[in-house]
Amino acid sequence: MSLVSIREVRKSFGPLEVLKGVSLEVAKGDVVAIIGRSGSGKSTLLRCINGLETFQSGAILADGLEVGGMHTDVRELRRHVGMVFQQFNLFPHLTAAGNVMLAPTVVNKTSKKEAAEIAAEMLAKVGLSDKRDAYPSQLSGGQQQRVAIARSLAMRPKVLLCDEITSALDPELVNEVLRVVEQLAKEGMTLILVTHEMRFARDVGTNLVFMHHGKVHETGVPKEVFAAPKTPELQQFVGGIG
Amino acid sequence: MLYKLQFAELLPYWDVLLQGLVFTIVLTIVSTAAGVAVGTAGASARTFGPAWLGWIVVVYVELIRNTPFIVQLFFIFFGLPAAGVKLDETTAAFLAMVINLGAYSTEIIRAGIEAVPKGHIEAGVSLAMTKWEVLRHIVLNQAFRKIYPALSSQIIIVMLGSAVVSQISAQDLTYAANFVASRDFRNFEVYLVATLAYLVLAIVTRAVLRGLGRIFFKAAS
Ligand SMILES: Nc1ncnc2c1ncn2[C@@H]1O[C@H](COP(=O)(O)OP(=O)(O)OP(=O)(O)O)[C@@H](O)[C@H]1O
Ligand SMILES: [Mg+2]
Numbered sequence: 001m002s003l004v005s006i007r008e009v010r011k012s013f014g015p016l017e018v019l020k021g022v023s024l025e026v027a028k029g030d031v032v033a034i035i036g037r038s039g040s041g042k043s044t045l046l047r048c049i050n051g052l053e054t055f056q057s058g059a060i061l062a063d064g065l066e067v068g069g070m071h072t073d074v075r076e077l078r079r080h081v082g083m084v085f086q087q088f089n090l091f092p093h094l095t096a097a098g099n100v101m102l103a104p105t106v107v108n109k110t111s112k113k114e115a116a117e118i119a120a121e122m123l124a125k126v127g128l129s130d131k132r133d134a135y136p137s138q139l140s141g142g143q144q145q146r147v148a149i150a151r152s153l154a155m156r157p158k159v160l161l162c163d164e165i166t167s168a169l170d171p172e173l174v175n176e177v178l179r180v181v182e183q184l185a186k187e188g189m190t191l192i193l194v195t196h197e198m199r200f201a202r203d204v205g206t207n208l209v210f211m212h213h214g215k216v217h218e219t220g221v222p223k224e225v226f227a228a229p230k231t232p233e234l235q236q237f238v239g240g241i242g
Numbered sequence: 243m244l245y246k247l248q249f250a251e252l253l254p255y256w257d258v259l260l261q262g263l264v265f266t267i268v269l270t271i272v273s274t275a276a277g278v279a280v281g282t283a284g285a286s287a288r289t290f291g292p293a294w295l296g297w298i299v300v301v302y303v304e305l306i307r308n309t310p311f312i313v314q315l316f317f318i319f320f321g322l323p324a325a326g327v328k329l330d331e332t333t334a335a336f337l338a339m340v341i342n343l344g345a346y347s348t349e350i351i352r353a354g355i356e357a358v359p360k361g362h363i364e365a366g367v368s369l370a371m372t373k374w375e376v377l378r379h380i381v382l383n384q385a386f387r388k389i390y391p392a393l394s395s396q397i398i399i400v401m402l403g404s405a406v407v408s409q410i411s412a413q414d415l416t417y418a419a420n421f422v423a424s425r426d427f428r429n430f431e432v433y434l435v436a437t438l439a440y441l442v443l444a445i446v447t448r449a450v451l452r453g454l455g456r457i458f459f460k461a462a463s
Pocket of ligand 1: 018042
């Protein structure tokens, strides 16, 4: 059974239809890499999965919960579906550990002590144990993004959505973040990532999704799809990247 | 010509002046605390609450910001009794101050809330926090940091403006000065003392607010 099941989802912003019937099945442990041109609807799709955007028709099931459903507690949904953003969005008034501890204490009512243990565990996972007391302004972009990943992991989500999480980083900082994501993939975390890192998509991804004009235009096993893209649009897209 | 200062003649009234000073200080502290609470609630309602509540806040804020404080004070003290609400001058003074600072701080705090990047709110929401949890733990914290200097200035303005409450015989520092002047006719000395008292009060308030800011917002930003 799929962990995330997206069926014929349509989404418009006013007159502009951005998702034109997107379907996608994501099984537990999958690492789905979504690629595609700017404006093809990649971010919108991710944001629909955790309820940041509503959609007009179709259905999304995430860990058995119907996204946007009348009887679905959106809070419950978001405890299962984590999200990491391009712009890190760390809370500047909290330390690295404070950022990681906030949701467990506020949402799950975890005790301070236990939350601190979770923070220590998650910061260790992203290789930032020594930065627990640093404020975001004292961290590099790569370190901030790793804290943001730790912050999402602290809620122990079933699936993690990553929207171009290395795009705001200086090139030399990209790898430290990708290494963390790769490690998560190895540990069996289910990941749906929008990315421009083609090599990463090919080497770490289990599924590749090429979005074009609001649709899943081509999909398959990354190595095969990259080696022999079937549609001219993907050929052009992959060729354009080089 | 040379005016001979005679502060000695004020001495018998030192307790009156002191009481006035204490009244002004208490009035400032209470209306600051309550006014900022009102402002926080107002700004939160306007940015995070339902539209109808937002409109009520807009009407309140614009009503207060576009009318003179003294008229607001007179309305509460002289006007409301006609509607059956009778308040003594002290209560009226406190109420008017809270309402006034509440409106101004609503606007100031709202600006702070709106300056918080939308991404931080989305990050909070994505962590399964409710809108109100996001407001409390993420937004207000950052908003206050940003607007603290502006809010501090407004508190000083309101503190100095509180002299107006003497007009309804609330017994603040200005009321006390008027009282003493009417008794011993040493106008120059009395008002010099009152002026200096306000000056010192403003400087001390500023210093206290700065100190509080350092304690609350000591984190790197
Ligand atoms: N809140 C919004 N209101 C109106 N239009 C929007 C909104 N968000 C996105 N869009 C539009 O929807 C389309 C798809 O946007 P989306 O952000 O999903 O694209 P994307 O594939 O993530 O692109 P990029 O690679 O640039 O991030 C774009 O045309 C965009 O302008
Ligand atoms: Mg995008």
